[in-house]
Amino acid sequence: MELTRRNAILLGASALLVAGLPIHATASTDDAIAAFTGGAEVGEGDITLTAPEIAENGNTVPIEVSSETAVEIMVLATGNPTPAVATFKFGKLAASRSASTRIRLAGTQDVVAIAKLEDGSFVQATSAVKVTIGGCGG
Amino acid sequence: MISRRDFLQTSMAAAALYGGSGFGNWARVAAQQSLTQDKLLEFDTFGNVSLIHVTDIHAQLKPIYFREPSVNIGVGDNKGAVPHVTGADFRKLYGIDDGSPSAYALTYDDFASLGKAYGKVGGLDRVSTVINAIRADRPDALLLDGGDTWHGSYTCYHTQGQDMVNVMNALKPDAMTFHWEFTLGSDRVNEIVEGLPFAALGQNIFDAEWDEPTELFPPYKFFERGGVKIAVIGQAFPYMPIANPGWMFPEYSFGIRDERMQEMVDEVRAQGAELVVCLSHNGFDVDKQMAGKVTGIDVILSGHTHDALPEPVLVGETIIVASGSNGKFVSRVDLDVRDGRMMGFRHKLIPIFSDVITPDAAVTKVIDEQRAPYADALAEVIGKTADDQTLYRRGNFNGTWDDLICDALISERDADIALSPGVRWGPSILPGQDITREDIWNVTSMSYGQAYRTEMTGEFLHVVLEDVADNLFNPDPYYQQGGDMVRVGGLGYRIDVTKPQGDRITEMTLLKTGEMIDPAKTYQIAGWASVNEGTEGPQIWDVVEAHIAKQGTISLDPNNSVTVVGT
Numbered sequence: 001m002e003l004t005r006r007n008a009i010l011l012g013a014s015a016l017l018v019a020g021l022p023i024h025a026t027a028s029t030d031d032a033i034a035a036f037t038g039g040a041e042v043g044e045g046d047i048t049l050t051a052p053e054i055a056e057n058g059n060t061v062p063i064e065v066s067s068e069t070a071v072e073i074m075v076l077a078t079g080n081p082t083p084a085v086a087t088f089k090f091g092k093l094a095a096s097r098s099a100s101t102r103i104r105l106a107g108t109q110d111v112v113a114i115a116k117l118e119d120g121s122f123v124q125a126t127s128a129v130k131v132t133i134g135g136c137g138g
Numbered sequence: 139m140i141s142r143r144d145f146l147q148t149s150m151a152a153a154a155l156y157g158g159s160g161f162g163n164w165a166r167v168a169a170q171q172s173l174t175q176d177k178l179l180e181f182d183t184f185g186n187v188s189l190i191h192v193t194d195i196h197a198q199l200k201p202i203y204f205r206e207p208s209v210n211i212g213v214g215d216n217k218g219a220v221p222h223v224t225g226a227d228f229r230k231l232y233g234i235d236d237g238s239p240s241a242y243a244l245t246y247d248d249f250a251s252l253g254k255a256y257g258k259v260g261g262l263d264r265v266s267t268v269i270n271a272i273r274a275d276r277p278d279a280l281l282l283d284g285g286d287t288w289h290g291s292y293t294c295y296h297t298q299g300q301d302m303v304n305v306m307n308a309l310k311p312d313a314m315t316f317h318w319e320f321t322l323g324s325d326r327v328n329e330i331v332e333g334l335p336f337a338a339l340g341q342n343i344f345d346a347e348w349d350e351p352t353e354l355f356p357p358y359k360f361f362e363r364g365g366v367k368i369a370v371i372g373q374a375f376p377y378m379p380i381a382n383p384g385w386m387f388p389e390y391s392f393g394i395r396d397e398r399m400q401e402m403v404d405e406v407r408a409q410g411a412e413l414v415v416c417l418s419h420n421g422f423d424v425d426k427q428m429a430g431k432v433t434g435i436d437v438i439l440s441g442h443t444h445d446a447l448p449e450p451v452l453v454g455e456t457i458i459v460a461s462g463s464n465g466k467f468v469s470r471v472d473l474d475v476r477d478g479r480m481m482g483f484r485h486k487l488i489p490i491f492s493d494v495i496t497p498d499a500a501v502t503k504v505i506d507e508q509r510a511p512y513a514d515a516l517a518e519v520i521g522k523t524a525d526d527q528t529l530y531r532r533g534n535f536n537g538t539w540d541d542l543i544c545d546a547l548i549s550e551r552d553a554d555i556a557l558s559p560g561v562r563w564g565p566s567i568l569p570g571q572d573i574t575r576e577d578i579w580n581v582t583s584m585s586y587g588q589a590y591r592t593e594m595t596g597e598f599l600h601v602v603l604e605d606v607a608d609n610l611f612n613p614d615p616y617y618q619q620g621g622d623m624v625r626v627g628g629l630g631y632r633i634d635v636t637k638p639q640g641d642r643i644t645e646m647t648l649l650k651t652g653e654m655i656d657p658a659k660t661y662q663i664a665g666w667a668s669v670n671e672g673t674e675g676p677q678i679w680d681v682v683e684a685h686i687a688k689q690g691t692i693s694l695d696p697n698n699s700v701t702v703v704g705t
Contacts, residue, residue: 052393053616056379062349108639130617132380133605 029078029112036074036087036114042122047073049113049125050100058105058131066098067123070115073099079109107131149482150452173239173256175495179271184484185474186364187413188276190269193284193441194463194563196318197294197302198580199505201258201492202565204464205530206446208246211705212423213635214613221422221445221460232448243466243489244446250528253568256491260465262305263497263505264490268468269309270498276472278363281311282370284441284461285419288330289318290563292579293512298326301508303334308504313337313359317375317382317419317442321585324387328354339372339417341402346391357402366413366475369406371435373399373418373428375442377619381609383586385671394420394616396428403434412478415439421620422460429453436480437471442620444532444562448487457483464565466490516576521686524693529567531581534610535700536625539564539581542694543666543678544627546685551591551675553664554648555599555629560606560622561667573686575679582666582679589666589675597657600643603631608639623700629655630699637704649699 033042050064065073065088075085088099103111108130115123212222223231225245234240242252243259272279287306288299299322306314313336320327331338331354341357344350351357358371376394379387403414416435418425421442429438430453438458446462450471461469467487474482509516523529531537536544540558547556564581567573594602602624609619623633630647646655655661666678686692 050397053614054377054380054619056346056384056391056393128617130608130612132609133602 029076029083032074032076032084033112033114036116037122040122042114042124044125045121045123046070046117047113047115047123047125049111049127051111051127051129053128054130054132055105058107060102061105061129062100062102063111064098064100065113065115065125066096067115067117068097069117069119070097071118072116073097074114075103076112076114077103077105077109078112080104080106105129105131146452146455146457146480146482149484150449173491173494175267178488178491178494179268181272181275181470181472181486182484183275184472185482187366187368187473187475188272188279189415189437189439189469189471189473190272190279190281191284191439191459191461191469191471192265192281192465193419193439193461194286194444195262195283195302195465196286196290196463196563197288197583198260198291198465198565199262199293199301199305199508201261201264202464202580203253203258203568204260204466205249205528205532205566206244206246207532207534209533209535209702211534211611211635211702213611214615216423216426216615220451221443221447239489239491240448243491244448249530249566250569253566257493259492260490261492261497262309262465263499263501264492264495265465265468266309266498266501267495268488268490272470276364280313280361280363280368280370280415281309282415282417282439283311283314284417284439285314285316285374286318286441286463286563287314289321290580290583292516292576292583293509295579295583295585296512297508298322299330303330304508305501305504307335308501311336312361313339313370313372313417315339315372315374315417315419315441316343316355317378318584320378320387320390321382323585324389327387331355337370337372339370340374341371341398342376342392342395343372343374344391344393344395346389349391352390357398358406360406360409360411364475367410368413368415369409369411370415370417371399371402371406373416373420375419375620376424381619381621381669383669383671386585394424394428396431399428400432400434403432407434413437413473413475413480418442421615421618422458423615423618424620425458426451426453427615429456429458437473437483439469439471446487450483450485457485459485461487463563516574518575519572520575520578520683521573521690521692523567523569523571523573524691525570527569527693529573529692531564531566532562534560534622535702536697538694538697539566540625541627541697542686542692543582543682544625545694546682547589547664547666548627550681550685551589551664553591553628553662554650555661555663556627557602557663557665558625558627559667560610560624562622573692575683578679578682578686582682584667586668586673587666587678588668588673589664589678589681590668590673591662591664591675593660594663595657596646596655596659596661599629599655599661599663600646600657603643603646604639607633607635607642611635611642612639626699630701632701632703635702635704645701647699
């Protein structure tokens with residue numbers, strides 16, 4: 001399965017307040033990743049993050065993470081004042097190691113999912129989500 | 139063994155050599171002074187399946203003038219690539235003679251004089267004649283409408299799309315997908331779709347609350363034609379709640395959803411589809427990118443960005459067909475489907491020269507019935523263009539229609555700066571032509587046409603321009619919304635299309651004083667087509683009509699206020 005995206009609801013007037021220029025990752029993102037991985041190297045592999053390319057409403061952006069072999073998946077909104085979104089834990093008997101939720105994004109930014117796999121390694125997927133003022137469709 | 143891609147490339151080469159697209163023929167008929175309906179429709183029926191594609195009609199029932207863009211900038215991997223080729227470069231690419239019918243239909247140069255020579259284009263009664271002729275060759279040809287059909291005129295507004303529904307029903311489409319239709323509001327869209335005698339498709343039309351597919355808009359439909367099992371998958375405009383007012387259809391969510399497109403292709407193939415057609419309103423660059431990611435689509439019938447291409451573009455094993463807008467073109471695509479695969483194609487982009495193609499009288503009658511209750515209002519002459527003034531819109535930056543609309547906003551609404559949406563619809567007006575009320579509505583009609591007046595700081599104005607510019611010039615097509623740059627009046631700026639968002643727009647200047655825009659200062663802004671609920675103000679068509687009536691004869695100064703670099 002490829003890196004994929006999903007969309008949400010309507011663009012409210014409030015989007016005007018959050019739209020603007022891309023927000024860059026904060027130091028607390030790096031701290032959160034370091035705390036999760038214990039400093040281990042993060043590769044690519046068995047982790048899929050599904051998020052829309054452009055959010056229909058930055059206040060409620062649907063995202064989904066899935067992995068065949070993850071025991072834990074951490075989701076970070078790297079441009080939010082508080083990047084931590086959620087950490088999902090999966091037991092050995094979990095029928096499906098996937099989770100979906102809706103998150104609020106403070107502006108255009110990367111959403112990152114990092115999975116700790118059964119073998120103890122870490123893999124990461126990133127998806128850029130744009131939060132826009134909108135208007136002017138052809 | 140010859141691979142399937144080789145077969146498709148052979149079809150491409152044949153198109154170029156023999157004018158399978160019709161362009162060689164056009165040049166010849168022009169030389170012979172014999173542009174006839176038979177020549178325009180000439181086509182050696184090929185293979186066993188025919189597709190007929192119309193898209194982005196924008197409620198243009200009657201013949202119109204429509205000038206193609208002079209500026210259509212491609213960015214990233216699409217720099218200089220079709221459809222981002224205009225004018226002389228376009229004619230050179232496709233071997234089109236200057237001054238020929240195809241030059242008039244597909245490029246912008248000498249538009250006014252060629253328009254007087256070759257006449258108007260489009261008209262759904264002429265489109266019907268072309269469809270009937272194709273059906274005479276191939277009775278079970280599929281007619282597919284790419285959407286943006288129930289929007290864009292006086293009668294469409296006043297009948298809430300019923301005029302277009304009635305006329306299109308007379309043409310008997312087999313399936314349709316959507317964009318501006320949703321700006322009628324979800325109640326009205328649901329009401330029309332529930333009664334449609336053909337399929338309303340959109341694999342990416344979702345229920346917003348539960349983020350799951352809707353029942354009203356199925357992802358695909360199967361057709362059995364010429365002994366071939368065909369699946370048509372719909373792809374609605376992905377960014378409807380962002381580019382248009384989402385509050386008008388809050389129950390629906392869209393998005394590209396290319397992973398679901400792949401699932402749908404796999405699903406229909408598993409059910410025995412021998413030919414997979416995607417009826418798309420993605421826009422051309424998005425379709426190209428999607429064709430590179432999703433495998434198993436044979437044909438993408440592409441809409442939204444209003445490109446008219448004389449030949450399909452081949453991406454992997456998928457051909458992408460672009461059929462213009464405003465009723466100006468019909469594409470015919472004949473396909474050879476054998477052993478469960480598309481092995482070749484023949485294609486022709488048929489220009490609807492209104493004076494050459496005989497109207498289908500039955501459809502003329504239906505059209506006239508829709509217009510009759512509004513005939514007097516439509517025909518009222520409000521002003522005229524000067525002898526050297528063409529009004530047009532298409533292009534990445536201001537067209538003259540946009541300049542006129544911005545002038546109207548500034549003078550009628552007493553503003554410093556005007557903003558007008560970068561839509562791609564709206565017919566053109568030739569020099570010395572009367573401007574009727576219908577003409578004004580053709581470039582302004584919409585369900586959220588209120589002309590607002592508001593204050594913005596220079597800083598916020600910059601954010602707005604940067605935001606819209608990124609919707610057009612983001613190097614990744616999946617982040618583009620397919621419109622053009624917001625049009626501005628009273629404001630000059632410089633744009634470097636190669637820069638990232640936030641750095642593209644510089645040197646913003648208030649034209650009336652010549653001063654640079656101050657980020658901290660507040661300016662009076664007039665605009666229209668806000669996506670925000672509760673926008674107040676007079677309707678834009680009334681603002682423009684009042685301005686034109688005061689001017690009488692329209693003559694605009696050349697607009698050099700936007701400097702574009704990085705192209």
